Amino acid sequence: MNELTEFHPVHNVMLRKLRSISPLSEDEKQCLLTLPLAVKSVGADRDIVREGSRPTECCLVVEGFACRYKVTPDGRRQIFSFHLAGDIPDLQSLHLKVMDHSLMTLTPSQLAFIPHESLANLMHRCPRVADVFWRDTLIDAAVFREWMMGIGRRSAETRIAHLFCEVLVRMSVVGLANGRACELPVTQAEIGDALGLSTVHVNRSLKELRAKQLISLKGGFLTVLNWDELKKAGEFDPTYLHLDGAAKAAA
Amino acid sequence: MNELTEFHPVHNVMLRKLRSISPLSEDEKQCLLTLPLAVKSVGADRDIVREGSRPTECCLVVEGFACRYKVTPDGRRQIFSFHLAGDIPDLQSLHLKVMDHSLMTLTPSQLAFIPHESLANLMHRCPRVADVFWRDTLIDAAVFREWMMGIGRRSAETRIAHLFCEVLVRMSVVGLANGRACELPVTQAEIGDALGLSTVHVNRSLKELRAKQLISLKGGFLTVLNWDELKKAGEFDPTYLHLDGAAKAAA
DNA sequence: CGCCTATTTGATCTGATTCAAACAATGTGG
DNA sequence: CCACATTGTTTGAATCAGATCAAATAGGCG
Numbered sequence: 001m002n003e004l005t006e007f008h009p010v011h012n013v014m015l016r017k018l019r020s021i022s023p024l025s026e027d028e029k030q031c032l033l034t035l036p037l038a039v040k041s042v043g044a045d046r047d048i049v050r051e052g053s054r055p056t057e058c059c060l061v062v063e064g065f066a067c068r069y070k071v072t073p074d075g076r077r078q079i080f081s082f083h084l085a086g087d088i089p090d091l092q093s094l095h096l097k098v099m100d101h102s103l104m105t106l107t108p109s110q111l112a113f114i115p116h117e118s119l120a121n122l123m124h125r126c127p128r129v130a131d132v133f134w135r136d137t138l139i140d141a142a143v144f145r146e147w148m149m150g151i152g153r154r155s156a157e158t159r160i161a162h163l164f165c166e167v168l169v170r171m172s173v174v175g176l177a178n179g180r181a182c183e184l185p186v187t188q189a190e191i192g193d194a195l196g197l198s199t200v201h202v203n204r205s206l207k208e209l210r211a212k213q214l215i216s217l218k219g220g221f222l223t224v225l226n227w228d229e230l231k232k233a234g235e236f237d238p239t240y241l242h243l244d245g246a247a248k249a250a251a
Numbered sequence: 252m253n254e255l256t257e258f259h260p261v262h263n264v265m266l267r268k269l270r271s272i273s274p275l276s277e278d279e280k281q282c283l284l285t286l287p288l289a290v291k292s293v294g295a296d297r298d299i300v301r302e303g304s305r306p307t308e309c310c311l312v313v314e315g316f317a318c319r320y321k322v323t324p325d326g327r328r329q330i331f332s333f334h335l336a337g338d339i340p341d342l343q344s345l346h347l348k349v350m351d352h353s354l355m356t357l358t359p360s361q362l363a364f365i366p367h368e369s370l371a372n373l374m375h376r377c378p379r380v381a382d383v384f385w386r387d388t389l390i391d392a393a394v395f396r397e398w399m400m401g402i403g404r405r406s407a408e409t410r411i412a413h414l415f416c417e418v419l420v421r422m423s424v425v426g427l428a429n430g431r432a433c434e435l436p437v438t439q440a441e442i443g444d445a446l447g448l449s450t451v452h453v454n455r456s457l458k459e460l461r462a463k464q465l466i467s468l469k470g471g472f473l474t475v476l477n478w479d480e481l482k483k484a485g486e487f488d489p490t491y492l493h494l495d496g497a498a499k500a501a502a
Numbered sequence: 503c504g505c506c507t508a509t510t511t512g513a514t515c516t517g518a519t520t521c522a523a524a525c526a527a528t529g530t531g532g
Numbered sequence: 533c534c535a536c537a538t539t540g541t542t543t544g545a546a547t548c549a550g551a552t553c554a555a556a557t558a559g560g561c562g
Contacts, residue, residue: 052490070396073486076404080396092393095386100393100491127378134385135346141392142343142351144399145321145331151402152447153327156518187540196403198519203542219527235324239303240351407550438508449551454510456550470559 010037010112013062013174017086020173021139022132022244031126035119037112042105048090049103055093057113061085064109065185069193070101079194081143082106082167082186086174091137094119107185107220135242142240151196154235156205159195161234164215168224169238180227185220209233261288261363264313264425268337271424272390273383273495282377286370288363293356299341300354306344308364312336315360316436320444321352330445332394333357333418333437337425342388345370358436358471386493393491402447405486407456410446412485415466419475420489431478436471460484 011033018024018032039062042048049055051070059066066083068090080101083089089103094116105111123130143166150159164184171182186194192202209215214230216223224230262284269275269283290313293299300306302321310317317334319341331352334340340354345367356362374381394417401410415435422433439457440450448456460466465481467474475481 068396070400072400072404078400078403080399092389095382095389096393096493098490098493100493101396124378127375127381130378130381131346134388137385137392138343138346138388141388141395142347144392144395145319145352148331148395148399148402149321149323149329151399152329153323188542189540199541200520200543201518204518207542239349242347242349242351439510440508450509451511451552452550458510 010039010060010062011035013086014060014088016174018132018136020086020243022135024132025128028126028129028132031122031129035114035122037114039110039112042109042111044105044107044109047102047104048111049093049099051099051102053099054097055090055099055116057115058088058093058119059090059103060112060114061087061089062110062112064111065106065183066103066109066111067106067190067194068101068103077193078196079190080147081140082194084167084171084174085176088114088133088136091133092140106190139242142242146240147194156195156197156201157208158234159197160191160202160205161209161214161230162236163191163195163234164209164217164222164224165231165234165236165238166241168222169241169243173243180225181221181223183220184217184222261290261311261313262286264337265311265339265363267425269383269387271337271494273386275383276379279377279380279383282373282380286365286373288365290361290363293360293362295356295358295360298353298355299362300344300350302350302353304350305348306341306350306367308366309339309341309344309370310354311363311365312338312340313361313363315362316357316434317354317360317362318357318437318441318445319352319354328444329447330441331398332391333445335418335422335425336427339365339384339387342384343391357441390493393493397491398445407446407448407452408459409485410448411442411453411456412460412465412481413487414442414446414485415468415473415475416482416485416487416489417492419473420492420494424494431476432472432474434471435468435473 015024015029015032037060048059048066061083063085066089067079068081068083069077069079071077081089090099093099123133150162154162167184168177168180168182171177176182188202188206189199192199195202206217212229212233214224214226214233216225266275266280266283288311299310299317312334314336317340318330319332319334320328320330322328332340341350344350374384401413405413418435419428419431419433422428427433439453442448443450443453446453457468463480463484465475465477465484467476
């Protein structure tokens with residue numbers, strides 16, 4: 001993975017992520033390096049793109065955590081996805097002009113903005129890169145399906161265990177995990193909003209998982225104490241993440 | 252819409268759908284007409300593509316209803332989406348080689364199979380068509396998000412009302428609705444599996460919706476008796492369907 | 503007609519919510 | 533460096549939306 005360090009570190013983060021889902025040729029890497037990235041630091045809990053708006057750029061998470069969400073008329077929030085360094089959560093805005101949901105930071109973050117125009121040019125020049133981005137949005141959809149499965153048909157404990165498995169794997173494949181541990185700077189309320197649960201019930205289910213010695217979660221840091229059992233408890237099968245050969249070992 | 256009738260009727264179904272989500276130039280239409288479609292008749296409740304398989308073709312629904320689903324280890328099913336004439340439910344298999352879920356018919360259907368290779372060639376020749384297909388998969392994902400929202404945060408009655416709104420609008424924009432009525436040949440058990448509910452509870456919620464004079468549903472046929480109230484009851488806002496200008500009027 | 507599948511209804515149970523309050527951790531300004 | 537405010541976590545008790553179990557009814561169709 002060392003050859004990447006010669007590139008600009010911000011582009012690096014993106015390449016690392018893309019490589020985890022699809023092999024990139026030298027040409028394609030060079031193509032991606034031409035993308036102009038306007039980096040910005042943003043505090044925690046800030047809306048980045050809001051439902052109803054018409055973005056003209058996409059947002060790359062360089063550092064920190066973000067999520068996509070929507071709120072019902074009576075104020076109940078559903079979080080659709082968590083995003084970590086390397087993700088471009090609103091890539092879809094390239095083809096879906098009006099945002100049907102919002103994007104916000106969960107922690108202080110560094111974000112890089114990429115004009116739609118630059119992305120369109122790039123993909124015109126390198127159709128293979130377009131395919132990789134398309135693939136990325138398709139994996140995004142696969143993750144939605146998996147979450148739907150959880151919310152619709154799995155118990156609270158199973159959902160939470162599944163989420164932890166997913167986060168650890170996704171962190172691993174971009175080199176942000178430390179063995180079986182990684183950052184997970186989200187509150188129990190946020191986990192609840194992501195999994196369709198109340199904060200109280202998240203807390204109690206978490207207690208269960210801790211009692212079973214499967215995980216430890218404190219100070220925004222997740223440690224998996226028993227990977228095999230956690231996978232079992234979460235009915236976790238990483239197929240839906242569609243990791244490419246190189247990254248697959250992690251799961 | 253009459254100029255379409257000069258084309259082969261099977262391609263027609265596809266064009267009608269694609270036009271509902273994005274305007275197509277004459278060139279693009281011509282491009283799409285070159286796609287080889289192998290039409291096949293299939294009975295109800297047949298698996299078309301199975302989780303774990305590696306398809307080499309995509310499936311266009313020409314007539315009938317289909318759904319995508321996955322089953323938990325203990326046999327609970329989650330349906331991710333319903334598909335009607337014009338949809339290509341497994342378009343993603345072009346870029347995600349292993350199926351992470353299954354696709355099946357709900358009614359006797361006509362399906363047209365398109366080799367991945369032909370699709371790849373087509374999109375190489377006409378990048379604009381590729382964008383339309385990409386857009387289609389992105390709308391697919393937007394629908395997943397909306398369902399997640401429902402399953403995670405809305406009541407049973409609201410979810411069901413929302414589903415009815417969605418189906419009617421989607422049927423309308425491809426010309427398969429009859430005013431405020433359309434086919435919806437799914438059982439209550441299937442509705443339950445789609446919305447994360449038990450059959451019994453679907454039945455009771457349906458009773459409520461009927462009592463409120465919002466809908467009628469019998470013999471696989473849905474009639475909306477009070478569109479405005481149903482929309483309200485379902486918290487339905489069609490933005491997430493990303494219909495293009497021409498189709499928008501229907502919602 | 504008789505079989506099979508879908509719908510409907512009733513009774514009971516439970517996973518998860520809600521409400522409420524205590525407690526811990528973290529940060530902030532004086 | 534402490535007092536206080538703020539935000540997140542934990543626990544308890546009451547309640548409820550929806551699940552489960554069971555059985556009756558109603559359609560569709562060979």
